[in-house]
Amino acid sequence: MMSNNSEATLTKSACQTEHIQLAFNLSYHRQDNAKDSFSLSINATVPAKGITAIFGHSGSGKTTLLRCIAGLEPSAKGQLQIAGDTWQDDNYFMPTHKRSLGYVFQEASLFDHLTAKGNLDFAIKRADKPFDQALYQKVLMIMGIEGLLSRFPSQLSGGERQRVAIARALLIQPQILLMDEPLAALDLARKQEILPYLEKLRDNIDIPILYVSHAMDEVARLADHTLMLEKGQLIAQGEVSQVFSRLDLPGQFQQDTGVIIKAQVLEKDEQWHLMRVAFSGGDLWLKDSGETVSQTVRVRVLARDISLALSAQQDSSILNRLQASVIEIKEDNNEALALVRLQVGEEFLLARLTRRSLAHLQITVGKQVWAQVKSVAIVY
Numbered sequence: 001m002m003s004n005n006s007e008a009t010l011t012k013s014a015c016q017t018e019h020i021q022l023a024f025n026l027s028y029h030r031q032d033n034a035k036d037s038f039s040l041s042i043n044a045t046v047p048a049k050g051i052t053a054i055f056g057h058s059g060s061g062k063t064t065l066l067r068c069i070a071g072l073e074p075s076a077k078g079q080l081q082i083a084g085d086t087w088q089d090d091n092y093f094m095p096t097h098k099r100s101l102g103y104v105f106q107e108a109s110l111f112d113h114l115t116a117k118g119n120l121d122f123a124i125k126r127a128d129k130p131f132d133q134a135l136y137q138k139v140l141m142i143m144g145i146e147g148l149l150s151r152f153p154s155q156l157s158g159g160e161r162q163r164v165a166i167a168r169a170l171l172i173q174p175q176i177l178l179m180d181e182p183l184a185a186l187d188l189a190r191k192q193e194i195l196p197y198l199e200k201l202r203d204n205i206d207i208p209i210l211y212v213s214h215a216m217d218e219v220a221r222l223a224d225h226t227l228m229l230e231k232g233q234l235i236a237q238g239e240v241s242q243v244f245s246r247l248d249l250p251g252q253f254q255q256d257t258g259v260i261i262k263a264q265v266l267e268k269d270e271q272w273h274l275m276r277v278a279f280s281g282g283d284l285w286l287k288d289s290g291e292t293v294s295q296t297v298r299v300r301v302l303a304r305d306i307s308l309a310l311s312a313q314q315d316s317s318i319l320n321r322l323q324a325s326v327i328e329i330k331e332d333n334n335e336a337l338a339l340v341r342l343q344v345g346e347e348f349l350l351a352r353l354t355r356r357s358l359a360h361l362q363i364t365v366g367k368q369v370w371a372q373v374k375s376v377a378i379v380y
């Protein structure tokens with residue numbers, strides 16, 4: 001049935017709640033071997049908008065959690081409330097086919113015998129809401145697939161197939177979109193190509209997206225909120241800017257440890273191809289990559305690219321200096337290194353230093369320092 005009801009374009013109604021509540025307990029016992037068993041025990045609150053990254057190492061339980069939400073793990077005990085509706089509690093288990101969700105897998109699971117349009121039509125028929133022409137046009141535009149509709153999956157690149165698969169999931173008009181490492185099967189170039197579509201999706205579709213990933217760069221670019229899993233347990237949840245600056249989480253000494261800060265473009269320096277962005281901790285100059293003035297950008301600052309000084313050194317090539325206070329220091333067990341957590345305005349930075357520098361500069365908690373950030377360290 002056709003309808004032009006543009007008000008139904010995947011927006012939440014006023015009575016729907018701002019959060020998703022989820023709590024699951026599930027155990028897999030393999031061959032009665034305790035070493036070979038896995039337990040998931042998660043209790044979390046997720047905002048009912050934007051992208052929440054479910055982040056963790058391989059085997060930490062990310063896919064299992066998505067499967068619980070989708071109702072694909074009937075032995076999982078727990079509670080699930082989405083947009084004010086109870087999908088599961090102690091006495092009730094809504095079957096998968098009644099859960100209003102879109103699911104996107106690592107490999108786009110399109111029907112090979114149908115064109116892209118045929119695949120989308122299939123979703124439209126499956127939706128329990130009337131066809132919405134405005135939504136259809138919006139989804140085609142967001143995913144940039146208007147020109148691909150007559151092609152069969154074999155005539156699409158991996159990235160294009162995945163864009164069609166995401167559009168198909170949205171045309172079911174779900175209350176939530178679940179994405180399980182949707183870029184994992186793509187090479188780096190295809191991944192870079194599809195990321196802007198996912199950003200557009202996040203900014204234009206008003207349903208929550210739970211996005212499984214173990215790639216820090218994807219999380220930094222896409223997610224506002226994160227659930228961090230380790231061995232089936234939730235070890236951290238919250239705003240990505242807060243969670244990724246914590247020193248008490250595993251893996252903090254890895255090469256790509258860093259923080260994510262949202263900033264606003266203030267001005268451009270055409271001569272040197274730079275732009276100045278501002279956040280609560282000050283201004284940063286970074287490579288101009290085509291953003292417009294007043295646009296909000298995310299910058300990722302890696303711990304290895306920050307050095308500390310006790311004064312604002314003017315004779316260094318470093319473009320960015322921020323006044324900071326040291327709030328926490330963590331030393332790695334066997335290494336010569338330490339991580340320093342710094343407060344800059346309302347944000348946090350991490351700096352990786354040698355313990356020798358720390359001692360030499362007498363850096364201790366509470367000390368006021370200058371954080372020197374290489375402008376090249378800011379990735380977007």
Ligand SMILES: Nc1ncnc2c1ncn2[C@@H]1O[C@H](COP(=O)(O)OP(=O)(O)OP(=O)(O)O)[C@@H](O)[C@H]1O
Nearest residue numbers: 028030038056057058059060061062063064065214
């Ligand atoms: N049906 C099953 N029966 C038994 N064990 C299972 C089953 N499904 C998953 N597991 C185990 O549960 C654990 C968590 O798996 P899961 O796929 O959720 O992890 P993940 O974090 O998504 O990993 P990856 O990033 O590698 O996809 C793993 O140890 C896995 O072997």
